[in-house]
Amino acid sequence: LGQPVWVDDPHFNLGYHVRHSALPAPGDEDQLRRMAARVMSQRLDRTKPLWEVWLVEGLSESRWALITKVHHCMVDGVSSTDLVSALLADERTAPKPAGDAWAPAPPPTGTQLVAASVTGRSLDPRGQLAALLAATRTPAETVRQVVGLLKGAATMALTLRPSGGPSLAGRVGPNRRWAWARASLSDVKAIRAALGGTVNDVVLTAVAGGLRELLQGRGESVDERTVRTMVPVSVRPRGEKGVYDNQVSAMFAELPVGVADPVERLAAVRAQMDGLKESRQAVAAQALTSMSGFAPPMLLSLGTRLIARAPQFGFETAATNVPGPQRPVFTLGRRMLETFPYAPPVGAVPIVTAIFSYDGALSFGVAGDWDLVPDVDVLAGGIERSIAELADAAERRAKKPLAKPAPAPQPRASAK
Secondary structure, three states: OOOOOOOOOOOOOHHHHEEEEEEEEEEOHHHHHHHHHHHHHOOOOOOOOOEEEEEEEEEHHHEEEEEEEEOOOOOOHHHHHHHHHHHOEOOOOOOOOOOOOOOOOOOOOHHHHHHHHHHOOOOOOHHHHHHHHHHOOOHHHHHHHHHHHHHHHHHHHOOOOEOOOOOOOOOOOOOEEEEEEEEEHHHHHHHHHHHOOOHHHHHHHHHHHHHHHHHHHOOOOOOOOOEEEEEEEEOOOOOOOOOOOOOEEEEEEEEOOOOOOHHHHHHHHHHHHHHHHHHOHHHHHHHHHHHHHHOOHHHHHHHHHHHHHOOOEOOOEEEEEEOOOOOOOEEOOEEOOOOOOOOOOEOOEOEEEEEEEEOOEEEEEEEEEOOOOOOHHHHHHHHHHHHHHHHHHHHHHHHOOOOOOOOOOOOOOOOO
8 A cells, every 4th residue: 555665686796787788780771670679578577677778799790689678666767867878978989987886775664664664645635735735825826837737737638538530549458569760960950940930849740641551451431530749848856867766747739740831730739739738738737747645656557557558548659859968979889879768568568769869869669560551661761751751841841942021112203
């Protein structure tokens, strides 16, 4: 009935978590993707710290790769980037950290866990009550926040309905496929400058274009079709780094896959995302999760699993965008050339797209269930083509000459 707690692993063995493997040389990117998909398909051992790092040798052109795998209960997208940065340095010849001796703290006894549950927030919601009392001291601000919360909850409730049309959902199995797509961050910024919107609007438009090609490739009609997509939103305070936890909320967007013209698709995405931000959906979701202290964690876990496993109830896919370092980084004296994100399919959502930026590049990682999404590469290719179409449209608009101003009216001469 109590909240889960973290404890030191008394049998921690670094060699178990850092693993060494290789591809048949010269390994290509398809082989690397298949290997990474197999690594991600393997369930993490719950009796050990929930992370792994795989060093993969044998890639062509004398390259090698690191596959990092961390459970989402430990970190969200932003904090996972901070965690991986512990393996990276800003300079090629960074000094090695001092190897301080480490000894695990003793695990809590059963009696201590029971005592913590009884006195903890799960059965003693004094923290929330204190917040309520504090809210009475600033009534005007409290009313404004409550109105925003109710508005967000109302729009969020509209997503909890069965979605119509051909389905992208299905029971997710144990095995995975993974594909990736590349784009230039400068191209995306040029698209934003010429056509409007934000970087996130542009990447969501590209994902919508990829989903459009995926559905068409399956022989499904996309006329007036939208795909309900969960868009995670970080609620981490600005400037917070090195805190490894999960501070993420969500908005739910209807990606307009039925819009053929990429510029019109971007305009539709932009208008919708502006409306979602105004609706305060993410704020409502964060407020609901912060109320978890009023219910036993076991019941919350059962409820979230039920919603996640309900096909077509809520959203059909997910797209998450996390910014990365915009400078070269190094590990073991080697410059990291590229990095591709992976976010796992879950429940009844067999396709998840993750977006990550690094050193002027934008990468898309598309993870799918092995059986339900055999055409995951179609989605990845559609994302690249959608970015290219938007870049061409932006270039045409940038080169379009400005309309000449109308000549000033000339005074008429009067005749006598």
